[in-house]
Each structure stands twice: as structure tokens, then as C-alpha cells.
Amino acid sequence: MHVKKAIIIGAGPAGLTAAFELLTRTGIQPIVLEKSEHFGGISRTANYKGNRIDLGGHRFFSKSDRVMEWWHRMLPIQALPPGTPEITYHRMRRSLQSGGSGPDPEREDNVMLLRPRKSRIYFRRRLFQYPITLSVDTIRKLGLWATFRIGLSYLRTVLRPLPEEKSLEDFFINRFGRELYRTFFQSYTEKVWGVPCSAISAAWGRQRIKGLSVRKVLGHALGKMFGRKGTSAKTETSLIEQFLYPKFGPGQMWEETARKVRELGGVIHTGRRVDGLTLEDGKVVAVKATNLATGESESYPADFFFSTAPLSELIESMTPAPPPQVRAVSQGLVYRDFVTVGLLVRSLKIHDETEQGRKLIRDNWIYIQESDVQVGRLQIYNNWSPYLVADPGTVWLGLEYFCNQTDALWSSPDADLEALARTELARIGIIETSDVLDATVLRVEKAYPAYFGTYDRFEVLRTYLDSLQNLFPIGRNGMHRYNNQDHSMLTAMVAVDNILEGRTDKSNLWEVNTETDYQEEE
Structure with missing residues (x-):
């Protein structure tokens, strides 16, 4: 009897979700081809001398019950x-009530923690709440005149909004006013993308920020005053105040998923670089890959193909070659890379003042809005999970630098990047260089698919991909879409739905993470 097979390119959240869904819902055997030796893609966790690095920072929160329940089944x-106040995640309500059953993280490793979310903006050497709140503290730090200008600018925008949002800059201005945009959004966003906000499509804002606005922030603040908690799936994602998190970081989720995929009969090959896709009669018939350990070329025929590979690479690997206009769009797609510098320090110069005295700041991450340094965001891994840090008496930091592979920053020696990180944090008053105990550097290619370059002609590429009946592009790079990991998982789930239903129209794949609330309503 012929057992149908599916080749899955990439062992990140989308690829591993697809493999698990195929194994548990169909009779199709998945074969996963992963170039590296790691699981999780950019959601993996790196381990440096017992100190774990979460590449990018991954909150486990979703407005999709389907994803929340999937995570819960994988790690209790x-x-x-x-x-503990009840946390309402729709159908998971009972699972998150205090006093319920669940593993003790002090005794067991396979467990999801419930963690508080806190992030702030570092601007003018001071910490501001994020999202920005209209509070006495904010007004005091900004000054009355700057606050007045921001308020006046916002009112002007409310009365006379820009008629058409052509760019990300237009998107920000219409929701926050020009002054607030220039103060708290422009510098960080341009660090991330390396181009002016006026050159980025407004689609990025509509996808990543969705319904968040000054009105939503004020409404959220008033709700808190009257006792409403910011953990419901009805709350804008940027305002969620608690989230789930694996004890040893996001990579633990994907290592456990990979283990279960293999246990259920799925195949995962690491160290396999996909070099080509063979097409016949509007279908993919095989994938060619190189075994990086032996250098041997391997061929994998199958019935279905899932790809999380960057579209620019996928299109170029196809034989016969796609039409010239399709290749032109794929070749013009832009990606942003980033470097994380891990710094182990004795302490920070900035603190939280509590009744028990000075304590480590509670932030998971801090957006660095200072224009005199290159660092864009600072992670405090102790606050993601205390189990990420080998010595709880130290502070484990991650400094994120956004760049292109053609930039000098990307190719700088590790020692130079470590020195840059120490110097910049000291310059803006967060650490003393003498307090640095150790450091390491990690580079991530194609971490952020960009909404400029040829993105305005992406429909040409999508139409061609949809014409290949048994090919399912999923995940962030597989769809050239700035997805969170829950959206990437949903694309994999929907692709398997389509196979089970015999559905050839793939429009529902592309609809994931496009609506304002993305599956928020029941």
C-alpha cells in the first residue's frame, strides 16, 4: 500500500507544526529537512555556558484558542x-485557575510558566511605559511643553487625518499623531529596517500593530483603573500583561515537538540544505538536498510539499525556472538580519524602587530609542524565565542589532561586537563596563521579511505559488510575512486542513494574520 509522504522544508514553528498535524490527523508521513542542527528556526534557544538566549524574545500568547490549546498539550x-487572579484564555479558562493541578517548575522541566509582561522605552536616558501611557510619570519625564505638543498634534490628526495611508509613516501618524510618532516610533523602527518609515509599506503597521492606537491605550488604562485585567484574548496583543513561556525558553517547545514527531513515526533530517525543487505539470514532484555532513546529493520525491524557506531562495531553486516576472519579484524581496550580543553582568545601574529596596528592573525587553547608539532592543533574560540564567546572582542580557549581511556590523569580529555592546550600554547609563563578566555573539540571517523592495508586486509571486497545487508556503519566510510564531503555526494548521478537505484554493492560508483581530472572535 502506498503511504503518502510530505516533504517539509525547515524545522521552525511552522514546519514542525505541519509535521505534527500530519501525523496526528492524517495518514501522511512527514519528512522534515532542516539545514541547521537546531529546532525552532528563529524561535530556537541558544545555550551559552548554561545561560540561554531567546533569539528575539517570544511570548507564548495567541488570540487563537487552537494555538493556545496546542501549546498546552505539548507543555503543561x-x-x-x-x-493568583484567573487568567481568561477562552476555552482554557479552567487550565489557568489558581489552585489547579499542574507541574511544579522547581521539580519538573517540561512545563510552561506564567510570566508577567513588562516592556518600556528607553529615551533621553529615562524609562517610559510601553505602550505610552498618559500618566503623571510620562508628563514629568517628557515635560509639559513636549506633552502639550504631542496632544495638540494628535488632536490635529483626529480632526484632519491623512486621507491615504501609503507608508508606515502615514500609518503611525494617523494613529498617534506626528509628534508622538517622531518621539517614540520613528528612531526604533528605522533602526529595525534600515530605511525611512516613509519607504515602508503601511501593510507592516496594519499587520503588526493592528488596532492599537491612542484611543485603545487610553481605554486600556481606564479599564485597569476599574479592575479589568489585560490578559483576555479581547485585549490588543501589544497590551497583553501576562504570557506563557517554556521553562528553558521557546526552543524547548520545538525540541519537544521534534521529539514527539519522531516518536510518532515522522522523519527529521538535520544538516540538509535544500538545493532544488523539480516541477512537472503544475506540481512539485521532488526536492533535491545536500547532506552537509557527507556532501552527497539526495532526492526526496513526495505527494505534498511544505516550505518555510525564504521565497527568494525557493523560487530560484525551481526547475524549470518560473516565469521572468515571478523571478524578478522574488529577487527583489528584501530581508533584514540581526545580531544578538549576550552580555553577562554583575548588575545594572538602573533599578526598580520597591518597598524592599532596589530590585532588578522587571522588564522582559526595553526598546532603545536613543539615536547615539546602534542597539535597538535590550532583553533581560532573567525576567523571561529565571531558569534561563545559570547564576541567579548575575544579570543575563541580550542586545539586538538590526543590520544587513552586507553591513560592516554583520561581518565584524565577535570581539568587536562584544566591545560595542559594552560601550553602548555604558554610554547610555545602563551598565558599568567593569561589571561585564562574559559575552557571546549570535547572528540570524533573514530574520525579518521586509515590506519594501518589490513587496508592492508580491501578488505576482503569490499567484504563481498558488498555481502549484501541492506546494504549501507556510511560516514567516515561507510567505514573506512578518508573522509571530502563533501565526506561523496557524498557516501550517490551515494547510493540513486544506489537504484533509481536498481544498485547492489557498486563499485561507494568506488570510492568517491579515484581519484586525486574527481569529479573535469565537
């Missing part, structure tokens, strides 16, 4: 101490 949620 810790038992919450009595008196």
Missing part, C-alpha cells in the same frame, strides 16, 4: 499559587 502549564 505550571500550577498557579492560590490567590
Whole structure:
């Protein structure tokens, strides 16, 4: 009897979700080809001398019940101490009540923690709440005149909004006013993308920020005053105040998923570089890959193909070659890379003042809005999970630098990048260089698919991909879409739905993460 097979390119969240879904819902055997020796893609966790690095920072929160329940089945949620306020995640309500059953993270490793979310903006050597709140603290730090200008600018925008949002700059201005945009959004966003906000499509804002605005922020603040918690799936994602997180970082989720895929009969080959796709009669018939350990070429015929590979690479690997206009769009797609410098330090110069005295700041990450440094964001890994840090008496930091592979920053020696990180954090008053104990550097290629270059002609590429009946592009790079990991997982789930239903129209794949609430309503 012929057992149908599916080749899955990439062992990130989308690829591993597709493999698990195929194994548990169909009779199709998945074969996963992963270029590296790691699982999770940019959601993997790197381990440096027992200190773990979460590449990019991954909150486990989704407005999709389907994803939340999937995570919960893979890694159970810790038992919450009595008196913990109930966390409402729709159908998961009972799972997150205090006093319920659940593993103790002090005794067991396969567990999801419930963590508080806190992020702030570092601007003018001061910390501001994120999202920005209209509070006495904000006004004091900004000054009355700057606050007045921001308020006046926002009112002007409310009365006379820009009639058409052509760019990300237009998107920000219409939601926050020109002054607030220039103060708290422009510098960081342009660090991330390396181009002016006026050159980026407004589609990025509509996808990543969705319904967030000054009105939503004010409404959220008023809701908190009257006791409403910011953990419901009805809350804008940027305002969620608690999230789930694997004990040892996001990579733990994908290592466990990979283990279960193999246990269920799926095949995962690491160290396999995909070099080509063979097409016949509007279908993919085989994938060619190189075994990086032996240098041997391998061929993998199958019935279905899932790809999380960057579209620019996927299109170029096809034989016969796609039409010239399709290749022109794929070749013009732009990606942004980033470098994480891990710094282990004795302490920080900035603190939270508490009744018990000075404590480590509670932020998971801090957006660095200072124009005199290159660092864009600072992670404090102790606050993601205390188990990410080998010595709890130290502070484990991740400095994120956004760049292109053609930039000098990308190719700089590790020692120079470590020195840059120490110097910049000291310059803006966050650490003393003498407090640095150790450092390491990690580089991530094609971390962010960009919404400029030939992105305005992406429909040409999508139409061609949709014409290949048994090819399912999924995930962030597979669809050239700035997805969070839950959206990437949903694309894999929907692709398997389509196979089970015999559906050839793939429009529902592309609809994931396009609506304002993305599956928020029941």
C-alpha cells in the first residue's frame, strides 16, 4: 500500500507544526529537512555556558484558542499559587485557575510558566511605559511643553487625518499623531529596517500593530483603573500583561515537538540544505538536498510539499525556472538580519524602587530609542524565565542589532561586537563596563521579511505559488510575512486542513494574520 509522504522544508514553528498535524490527523508521513542542527528556526534557544538566549524574545500568547490549546498539550502549564487572579484564555479558562493541578517548575522541566509582561522605552536616558501611557510619570519625564505638543498634534490628526495611508509613516501618524510618532516610533523602527518609515509599506503597521492606537491605550488604562485585567484574548496583543513561556525558553517547545514527531513515526533530517525543487505539470514532484555532513546529493520525491524557506531562495531553486516576472519579484524581496550580543553582568545601574529596596528592573525587553547608539532592543533574560540564567546572582542580557549581511556590523569580529555592546550600554547609563563578566555573539540571517523592495508586486509571486497545487508556503519566510510564531503555526494548521478537505484554493492560508483581530472572535 502506498503511504503518502510530505516533504517539509525547515524545522521552525511552522514546519514542525505541519509535521505534527500530519501525523496526528492524517495518514501522511512527514519528512522534515532542516539545514541547521537546531529546532525552532528563529524561535530556537541558544545555550551559552548554561545561560540561554531567546533569539528575539517570544511570548507564548495567541488570540487563537487552537494555538493556545496546542501549546498546552505539548507543555503543561505550571500550577498557579492560590490567590493568583484567573487568567481568561477562552476555552482554557479552567487550565489557568489558581489552585489547579499542574507541574511544579522547581521539580519538573517540561512545563510552561506564567510570566508577567513588562516592556518600556528607553529615551533621553529615562524609562517610559510601553505602550505610552498618559500618566503623571510620562508628563514629568517628557515635560509639559513636549506633552502639550504631542496632544495638540494628535488632536490635529483626529480632526484632519491623512486621507491615504501609503507608508508606515502615514500609518503611525494617523494613529498617534506626528509628534508622538517622531518621539517614540520613528528612531526604533528605522533602526529595525534600515530605511525611512516613509519607504515602508503601511501593510507592516496594519499587520503588526493592528488596532492599537491612542484611543485603545487610553481605554486600556481606564479599564485597569476599574479592575479589568489585560490578559483576555479581547485585549490588543501589544497590551497583553501576562504570557506563557517554556521553562528553558521557546526552543524547548520545538525540541519537544521534534521529539514527539519522531516518536510518532515522522522523519527529521538535520544538516540538509535544500538545493532544488523539480516541477512537472503544475506540481512539485521532488526536492533535491545536500547532506552537509557527507556532501552527497539526495532526492526526496513526495505527494505534498511544505516550505518555510525564504521565497527568494525557493523560487530560484525551481526547475524549470518560473516565469521572468515571478523571478524578478522574488529577487527583489528584501530581508533584514540581526545580531544578538549576550552580555553577562554583575548588575545594572538602573533599578526598580520597591518597598524592599532596589530590585532588578522587571522588564522582559526595553526598546532603545536613543539615536547615539546602534542597539535597538535590550532583553533581560532573567525576567523571561529565571531558569534561563545559570547564576541567579548575575544579570543575563541580550542586545539586538538590526543590520544587513552586507553591513560592516554583520561581518565584524565577535570581539568587536562584544566591545560595542559594552560601550553602548555604558554610554547610555545602563551598565558599568567593569561589571561585564562574559559575552557571546549570535547572528540570524533573514530574520525579518521586509515590506519594501518589490513587496508592492508580491501578488505576482503569490499567484504563481498558488498555481502549484501541492506546494504549501507556510511560516514567516515561507510567505514573506512578518508573522509571530502563533501565526506561523496557524498557516501550517490551515494547510493540513486544506489537504484533509481536498481544498485547492489557498486563499485561507494568506488570510492568517491579515484581519484586525486574527481569529479573535469565537
